[in-house]
Amino acid sequence: MIWEKDADAAIKKVPFFVRKKVRKKVEAFVSDKGRDKVTLGDVQALKKKFLSKGGMESEIKGHDVSACFGGEGCPNSVVPSGRLVKDIQALMEEADILSFLRSEVKGDLKFHHEFRVSVSDCPNACSRPQITDIGIIGAAVPGITTEPCSACEACVEICPEQAVVLGDMGPEIDTDACLSCGKCMRVCPTDTLETAKTGYRVLLGGRLGRHPRLGMEVPGILSHDEVVDLVRRCLKFYKKHSRGGKRFSHVLESLSQVI
Numbered sequence: 601m602i603w604e605k606d607a608d609a610a611i612k613k614v615p616f617f618v619r620k621k622v623r624k625k626v627e628a629f630v631s632d633k634g635r636d637k638v639t640l641g642d643v644q645a646l647k648k649k650f651l652s653k654g655g656m657e658s659e660i661k662g663h664d665v666s667a668c669f670g671g672e673g674c675p676n677s678v679v680p681s682g683r684l685v686k687d688i689q690a691l692m693e694e695a696d697i698l699s700f701l702r703s704e705v706k707g708d709l710k711f712h713h714e715f716r717v718s719v720s721d722c723p724n725a726c727s728r729p730q731i732t733d734i735g736i737i738g739a740a741v742p743g744i745t746t747e748p749c750s751a752c753e754a755c756v757e758i759c760p761e762q763a764v765v766l767g768d769m770g771p772e773i774d775t776d777a778c779l780s781c782g783k784c785m786r787v788c789p790t791d792t793l794e795t796a797k798t799g800y801r802v803l804l805g806g807r808l809g810r811h812p813r814l815g816m817e818v819p820g821i822l823s824h825d826e827v828v829d830l831v832r833r834c835l836k837f838y839k840k841h842s843r844g845g846k847r848f849s850h851v852l853e854s855l856s857q858v859i
């Protein structure tokens with residue numbers, strides 16, 4: 601689908617968390633009309649529909665699971681997350697957040713009511729997992745083997761966090777600074793550095809809006825099954841404590857004040 605310049609500029613003004621969805625809607629709208637070029641008029645027609653009474657509500661699914669494009673061949677991907685995204689989507693559907701929101705929210709549902717999960721395949725975090733209800737980031741933890749180090753310094757040079765130093769006995773890793781991006785293991789020519797563990801870092805309770813907040817990181821690197829279990833428990837917790845459409849992050853905040 602071709603986008604005219606002013607149509608593309610208009611879509612870029614749509615809030616990023618619904619932009620992908622709106623872009624798809626516009627393209628489907630244009631395609632239904634038998635065309636392959638999106639004009640500014642198409643974007644404006646859809647905008648009018650969205651802003652009309654009940655127009656937005658018909659588009660709301662109650663939840664949203666988004667992923668970065670690591671699965672499309674991004675070389676930085678450390679953990680393919682396709683299966684995890686599918687499993688989380690299934691959990692969301694099972695939890696039926698839409699019915700829950702309809703029973704809790706007075707008036708029209710809005711996109712900001714949706715429960716959002718965002719998955720990134722590496723710490724570059726292109727899908728912005730830090731500002732969603734549950735953010736998941738692929739992680740590859742480096743380990744040091746007994747293979748002799750050639751002191752080539754490739755690992756030191758490539759680490760974006762300056763977390764690797766070369767000591768007399770070979771590489772040393774500052775585990776507090778390391779973000780488990782996997783870069784140092786990939787460049788090590790002697791296999792002195794290896795992937796000790798892969799999994800996911802998880803952040804809970806991020807949001808944007810008037811009072812933005814970054815998600816709080818759960819300690820450790822979680823396996824696929826542990827992430828799925830954590831998401832399941834978070835959804836249960838959210839449905840038990842959220843009233844009137846209160847966001848997950850607000851629920852976590854208010855409960856932490858009474859504990």
Ligand code: SF4
Binds near residue numbers: 675
């Ligand atoms: S988060 Fe990492 S793996 Fe995903 S698209 Fe961005 S750079 Fe690639």
Ligand code: SF4
Binds near residue numbers: 742758759761764
């Ligand atoms: S995994 Fe990434 S952040 Fe950690 S030490 Fe290696 S290059 Fe640095």
Ligand code: SF4
Binds near residue numbers: 750753756770792
């Ligand atoms: S990349 Fe491997 S061989 Fe080179 S300095 Fe680092 S650990 Fe040693």
